[in-house]
Structures are given as C-alpha cells and as structure tokens.
Amino acid sequence: AYTRVEQPTTLSNSAVVVASLQTQQQQQQQQQQQQQHQQQPQPQQHQDQDQDQNLDTGELLDFNTTERCPRSNFCYTLWQEDPANKSTLLILTQGCWGTSGEVDCKSSSCISTKKPSKALNNTKFCCCLGDFCNVNVTDGYVPTDDDSTEAYLPEQYRAEQGGQTVLAVVVGSLLVLAFMVGLVLFYWRHMSPKPKPGLDSAHLMDAPQLQSPLLDLDSLKIQETIGKGRYGCVCKGSLNDCTVAVKIFAQHHHHYYANEKDIYKLFHGDLPFLPRLIGADERTFPDGRREWLLVLTHVPKGCLQEQLRKTTVDWPSLCRMAQSITRALAFLHTEAPNKPCIAHRDLTSQNILVKDDGSCMLCDFGFAIRISGSKYIQNGEEQHAETNSLADV
Numbered sequence: 001a002y003t004r005v006e007q008p009t010t011l012s013n014s015a016v017v018v019a020s021l022q023t024q025q026q027q028q029q030q031q032q033q034q035q036q037h038q039q040q041p042q043p044q045q046h047q048d049q050d051q052d053q054n055l056d057t058g059e060l061l062d063f064n065t066t067e068r069c070p071r072s073n074f075c076y077t078l079w080q081e082d083p084a085n086k087s088t089l090l091i092l093t094q095g096c097w098g099t100s101g102e103v104d105c106k107s108s109s110c111i112s113t114k115k116p117s118k119a120l121n122n123t124k125f126c127c128c129l130g131d132f133c134n135v136n137v138t139d140g141y142v143p144t145d146d147d148s149t150e151a152y153l154p155e156q157y158r159a160e161q162g163g164q165t166v167l168a169v170v171v172g173s174l175l176v177l178a179f180m181v182g183l184v185l186f187y188w189r190h191m192s193p194k195p196k197p198g199l200d201s202a203h204l205m206d207a208p209q210l211q212s213p214l215l216d217l218d219s220l221k222i223q224e225t226i227g228k229g230r231y232g233c234v235c236k237g238s239l240n241d242c243t244v245a246v247k248i249f250a251q252h253h254h255h256y257y258a259n260e261k262d263i264y265k266l267f268h269g270d271l272p273f274l275p276r277l278i279g280a281d282e283r284t285f286p287d288g289r290r291e292w293l294l295v296l297t298h299v300p301k302g303c304l305q306e307q308l309r310k311t312t313v314d315w316p317s318l319c320r321m322a323q324s325i326t327r328a329l330a331f332l333h334t335e336a337p338n339k340p341c342i343a344h345r346d347l348t349s350q351n352i353l354v355k356d357d358g359s360c361m362l363c364d365f366g367f368a369i370r371i372s373g374s375k376y377i378q379n380g381e382e383q384h385a386e387t388n389s390l391a392d393v
Contacts, residue, residue: 066132069096074105075134076127080116094134097127108133111140220295222246226302229350231256231366239295244278249292256366257292259378263365264294266339273328275299275353275363299361305349317358324359325352332362340370340377 069075076097082088097105103114105127116122126137220239227234232249249257257280264277278295285291301307304321313321332342344351344362351364370377 067095070098073098074127074129075110075132076105076125077110077134077137078123078125079137080121080123083121089137092123103127105129109138110134110136111138113140113142115141115143220244220246222248227350229364236298237295239278243298245275245296245298247294247296249294251290251292254292257294259368260365261294263342263368263370264296266342266370268338271331272359273324273331273361275361296363299353299355301354301356303350304352304354304360307354308349320358321354321360325362328360328362332368335372340372342368342370343376344368 073096075095077094078092079089080092082090103125106129108128108130110126110128110133112124112126114125116124124137124139124141126134128134220237222235222237224236225233226236226245231253232247235246235248237244237246247260261277261280264275267274267277270276275296278297280292280294283291283293307313329344329347332344335341342365344365344367346364346367347362351362353361353363355361
C-alpha cells in the first residue's frame with residue numbers, strides 16, 4: 001500500500017482537499033515505472049509482493065512525498081483548521097499507521113467522523129485503506145450526545161491529554177485540601193472556647209468572699225432541735241418572722257464551723273440544690289462558754305434518711321431525687337471563676353435534705369475541701385495531696 005507523506009503545511013481549500021505535491025516530471029516517472037512493472041514477468045511480481053509483506057516500517061519514495069506501507073498498515077492524516085480562517089487547513093502529519101484501534105480504517109476514503117479534540121486545538125484525524133487514500137481528507141463529523149474525543153487520536157496524543165487531566169485533578173485536590181486545613185485552623189482559633197484560667201491556692205485565698213450579715217441575736221429565736229451530729233446540732237428557729245435552720249457548733253469544733261462557713265460563701269445566689277447561708281455569728285454565755293452559729297434556709301421535710309424510714313419512694317420520685325443530687329455534685333466538682341472545685345467528702349442520707357417538691361439539697365460541708373491541682377485548702381490552710389490524704393476526716 002502506498003500513502004501520501006506530508007510535513008506540516010497550510011492549504012487553502014474550501015472543499016477540504018489535500019492537493020498533490022507531485023510535479024509533472026514525477027508523474028511521468030511514475031507512468032514509466034508502471035509500464036516497466038507491467039512488462040516484468042509474473043514471478044518478479046510475486047517477488048515484489050513478498051518484499052512488500054516483509055516490510056516492518058514504511059519506506060519513503062519519490063523525494064519523501066510517498067511512503068510504501070506494510071500490508072497490515074493503514075494510511076492516516078492529522079490536520080486542524082486555522083482559527084482565523086475556517087477554509088484553511090494545516091496538515092500536521094501523514095503516513096502509515098500500524099493499528100486502527102477503535103477507529104474504522106477499512107474505508108477507501110479518509111473521512112473524520114469523530115468530534116475534534118479541544119485539548120489539541122480541535123485536531124482532526126482520519127485513516128483509510130488503499131493507495132494514496134489519504135490525499136483527500138473530509139470532515140464528516142456529525143455532533144451527538146455521547147461524543148468521544150480519545151478513540152481516534154494516536155497514542156502519543158492520548159498520553160499528552162491524559163497527563164493534562166491527571167495534573168488538573170492533582171492541583172484541584174491540593175486546593176481543596178488547603179481550603180479544608182484553613183477552615184479548620186480558622187474555626188480552632190476563632191470559634192473554639194477559650195480555656196478557663198486555672199485557680200491556684202493564691203487565687204483561692206484571694207477570691208472575693210461574701211460578708212456574713214450581722215445577726216440580731218435578740219430577734220433570733222431558737223426553738224426545738226431537729227437534728228444532731230458528731231460536731232453539733234441543728235435547731236429550728238425564727239428570724240424576723242421567718243423560719244430558719246440554726247446549726248450550732250461547740251467551742252472546740254470551731255474549725256468545722258469556719259470551714260463550712262467559707263464553703264457556703266463560695267455559693268452566689270439562690271441555688272435550688274444547696275441551702276443558702278443567711279448569716280453566721282457566735283454566742284457567748286455568762287460562764288464564758290461560746291457557741292458558733294450558722295443560720296441557713298429551712299427545709300421542712302428534713303433529711304433523706306428520715307423520709308426513707310417513713311415512706312416508700314416510687315420510681316418518678318426516685319428519679320427526681322437522683323437528678324437533683326447529681327446536679328448538686330456536678331456543681332460542686334466544677335471549677336469556675338471565684339469558685340474552685342469542692343469535694344464534699346461526707347455524702348450520706350443524713351446530709352441530704354428533701355424539699356417539698358421531692359427534689360433534694362446537699363448540706364453539711366464541715367469536711368469539704370477546695371481543690372486546685374495538687375493543692376487543696378481545708379480549714380483555711382493550704383495542704384499538699386502528695387503528703388496528705390484526702391480521705392482523712
């Protein structure tokens with residue numbers, strides 16, 4: 001098979017035809033060769049056919065304008081239109097093509113039926129079978145919905161287009177990753193909550209304390225005793241026509257009184273799960289004996305221990321009690337500005353009060369301590385957890 005071989009050139013032809021580059025002298029030489037070929041005996045013709053079958057690559061003839069291809073090869077042309085003038089064609093390359101791939105190259109005319117490749121500046125490709133079938137090229141592409149631009153391109157052009165696609169995917173992925181990292185950093189710096197400053201022992205001692213109101217002992221009336229403990233008793237009383245609970249400490253238990261008073265001063269406002277400190281003072285008797293008083297809000301139903309002895313608690317009441325006790329413990333254990341973490345260390349049914357609505361309150365903070373890191377404060381003195389046990393009461 002003979003094929004036309006062209007170097008890149010520009011042709012103007014509205015009919016999309018590649019002009020022949022042969023001169024008149026070359027045409028005469030071809031006619032003489034054909035006449036000589038017809039005069040040769042038949043065995044010589046078979047010898048040329050055998051030689052043609054043994055060709056592995058194309059053989060250039062006629063001043064490099066014609067190439068003789070192996071019998072298994074096809075002829076092809078690769079061209080594109082001039083963007084400035086649609087009627088002008090630029091022949092990129094012509095020659096023998098070893099495989100048809102997904103393109104039908106068995107036609108005797110070189111017709112391009114595939115969509116031009118935008119990646120290669122609208123390059124067009126056609127292939128055919130026959131001597132000099134690629135001299136004339138025709139653009140027969142009809143647009144469809146599922147065009148493929150890769151099947152009709154030679155392998156070297158497919159590789160270039162594939163490399164551009166991979167590069168675009170890699171660059172796009174890196175841009176998306178950089179955006180996500182920037183978004184996370186922005187959220188972490190501007191939207192995340194700032195850490196609360198820790199409270200060391202100096203901050204605990206310097207925290208503003210509530211001033212205990214001065215009690216008018218003449219207006220405070222202590223009535224019957226409603227509870228007793230190891231270090232004092234609790235009495236029912238009245239202050240300015242209001243019912244209150246008065247916790248009385250003996251003289252030698254002053255440190256428990258001072259510790260509990262300091263703990264109550266850390267509670268600001270009315271908390272539904274903790275009693276409110278109304279006032280604190282001391283009382284001196286004629287014989288020189290002294291008592292220390294804490295005046296607290298009164299809870300009529302008393303402690304949980306007495307309630308469990310008298311009544312059976314149903315499931316909803318039990319859940320209400322457990323929820324209020326849990327809220328109280330969570331509040332004590334949470335560190336906040338001007339409020340350190342507090343460990344009660346004496347949580348029993350005797351130190352839990354039951355309100356009228358069935359919820360509970362924690363009381364009796366004589367053994368409670370304030371904790372900050374490895375240090376804690378008990379009875380106004382700083383202790384170290386490395387050398388002291390928190391379980392000692």
